Amino acid sequence: MNPLKPLAEELLELSRQIRQRDAERLTSAALHGMQRDTFHVVILGEFNRGKTTFVNSLIGRPILHADMLPATAVLHLIEYGEKERIEVVYHDGRVSVHPIASDVLAGFSAGGAAPADTVRLIRLVLSHPLLQEGIVLIDTPGVNDLNESRAELTYRILPECDAAVFLLDAAAPLTRSEAEFLTGKVFHHKLDEMLFVLSKSDRLDEEELEEALEGAAGRLRQVMGRQSGVYPYSSKQVLDRSPEGLAQLDAINGLLMELKQASRRSAAARHAGRLSLAAAYIRQDLDVIRSIHRMNDEQLERFRERIKQLRLQLENRYQRLLVSIDTVGRDTLQSMLDKSYAKLVETLHSELDFQTRSHKGSMETYIETDFPLLVERMMKQYCEAKAVEIQAFLDRFRQHVTEEYTKHFSTPLTLALQESGIALPSWKAGSSSLAETGQMNEMIKQTIPVTAGALVGILFCRGSVR
Numbered sequence: 445m446n447p448l449k450p451l452a453e454e455l456l457e458l459s460r461q462i463r464q465r466d467a468e469r470l471t472s473a474a475l476h477g478m479q480r481d482t483f484h485v486v487i488l489g490e491f492n493r494g495k496t497t498f499v500n501s502l503i504g505r506p507i508l509h510a511d512m513l514p515a516t517a518v519l520h521l522i523e524y525g526e527k528e529r530i531e532v533v534y535h536d537g538r539v540s541v542h543p544i545a546s547d548v549l550a551g552f553s554a555g556g557a558a559p560a561d562t563v564r565l566i567r568l569v570l571s572h573p574l575l576q577e578g579i580v581l582i583d584t585p586g587v588n589d590l591n592e593s594r595a596e597l598t599y600r601i602l603p604e605c606d607a608a609v610f611l612l613d614a615a616a617p618l619t620r621s622e623a624e625f626l627t628g629k630v631f632h633h634k635l636d637e638m639l640f641v642l643s644k645s646d647r648l649d650e651e652e653l654e655e656a657l658e659g660a661a662g663r664l665r666q667v668m669g670r671q672s673g674v675y676p677y678s679s680k681q682v683l684d685r686s687p688e689g690l691a692q693l694d695a696i697n698g699l700l701m702e703l704k705q706a707s708r709r710s711a712a713a714r715h716a717g718r719l720s721l722a723a724a725y726i727r728q729d730l731d732v733i734r735s736i737h738r739m740n741d742e743q744l745e746r747f748r749e750r751i752k753q754l755r756l757q758l759e760n761r762y763q764r765l766l767v768s769i770d771t772v773g774r775d776t777l778q779s780m781l782d783k784s785y786a787k788l789v790e791t792l793h794s795e796l797d798f799q800t801r802s803h804k805g806s807m808e809t810y811i812e813t814d815f816p817l818l819v820e821r822m823m824k825q826y827c828e829a830k831a832v833e834i835q836a837f838l839d840r841f842r843q844h845v846t847e848e849y850t851k852h853f854s855t856p857l858t859l860a861l862q863e864s865g866i867a868l869p870s871w872k873a874g875s876s877s878l879a880e881t882g883q884m885n886e887m888i889k890q891t892i893p894v895t896a897g898a899l900v901g902i903l904f905c906r907g908s909v910r
């Protein structure tokens with residue numbers, strides 16, 4: 445048995461007790477990672493870097509949807525199975541199974557017709573030798589996707605991955621936001637086994653390619669503090685099955701196997717690193733609880749008062765957001781529909797009026813059968829035309845709500861409390877000692893009943909503040 449497992453289980457229980465969601469995610473991902481024998485490789489990079497086409501080239505078929513516009517909207521797990529299929533896993537737990545067809549996946553892309561935000565992930569099960577090695581490829585939305593919730597999907601999967609392939613653009617290798625993503629997110633989640641690929645290499649001539657590779661390697665050395673290889677790759681040539689393409693495919697398959705071995709060797713360190721990060725999150729919350737516990741009555745009262753105010757502020761912000769949704773959303777949509785609906789009713793009235801004056805046959809038959817059919821046909825036409833307009837409006841509206849949400853809920857709780865003169869212990873990532881877990885566990889059991897009221901306040905705010 446993995447010696448880290450009991451510790452991970454204890455941390456998981458503790459994080460659930462104090463509802464520390466980040467720690468819970470990290471520990472359950474670490475536990476899962478210790479138990480499975482598949483190797484999870486996440487494909488990362490900014491939008492349009494060619495991540496999806498890269499995956500298509502590895503599996504030798506253009507199944508996943510690639511586009512010049514932001515394309516990938518949900519996580520795609522590509523894994524081995526004898527019986528090939530697409531499984532769409534919804535947030536509510538439903539799973540729909542489809543035969544392998546690129547139009548099914550295109551439907552769930554950023555510009556597709558299917559509602560991608562109800563989908564948790566798409567599993568593509570293929571019978572392919574690379575996947576049979578236990579490799580699971582994970583295609584992600586671009587990390588700089590304007591749609592923040594899509595980028596968030598990519599961040600959240602990082603703790604569940606064993607290694608990453610990071611795609612760099614041949615024309616602009618390692619931009620500033622890529623460097624920030626690497627240091628702020630990828631390394632933070634202890635994802636150290638990485639393969640850097642300079643994508644779309646077919647677009648550069650030999651000299652340009654050499655320059656781009658050198659430039660990327662230099663920037664990576666600066667950012668990572670160590671030497672890393674950068675491999676040129678053209679998914680296009682691989683998919684075209686040209687001789688250069690096939691040679692590149694062989695090389696990248698070999699590199700993936702090496703990555704798998706390296707990741708096996710570093711698995712214990714990776715899991716320990718993630719558990720230590722989870723322990724640090726837990727420690728941060730426990731320190732807050734401890735400092736509340738040490739407060740005298742007057743300080744506690746002040747603290748409660750401040751929590752109450754913050755809660756009110758959040759409620760106000762939430763109400764403002766609702767009002768904004770109401771005015772911009774419901775009212776706009778309503779007036780958009782009201783106008784065209786009034787026009788539809790007017791058309792029907794004039795049609796009825798015209799028929800009343802000019803109809804030659806039985807008016808009764810017309811009213812009972814012909815007119816309802818006309819109404820039905822016109823309603824159908826109306827709905828079809830409106831559906832496109834409403835979809836476009838909803839897309840714009842979703843963007844608006846995301847922006848409003850970010851604007852209203854962007855002050856971290858610790859900052860908000862510090863601003864009002866309440867000092868909370870500062871948090872240092874990785875500073876937690878795992879040996880303290882047992883004492884922490886005991887302490888939290890004693891502390892929670894005492895500070896339950898204040899804690900509810902904290903958890904309420906934590907859940908709402910980004």
Ligand SMILES: Nc1nc2c(ncn2[C@@H]2O[C@H](COP(=O)(O)OP(=O)(O)OP(=O)(O)O)[C@@H](O)[C@H]2O)c(=O)[nH]1
Pocket residue numbers: 489490491492493494495496497498509510511512513514515516517584585586587643644645646647677678679680681
């Ligand atoms: N010439 C050339 N074009 C490529 C290559 N790989 C991808 N492309 C093109 O680059 C564009 C973006 O490719 P995608 O695979 O959708 O990129 P992505 O990184 O998955 O994009 P998002 O899902 O939006 O984040 C598409 O038009 C592809 O055809 C390549 O190796 N060579």
Ligand SMILES: [Mg+2]
Pocket residue numbers: 495496497509510515516583584585
């Ligand atoms: Mg993509």
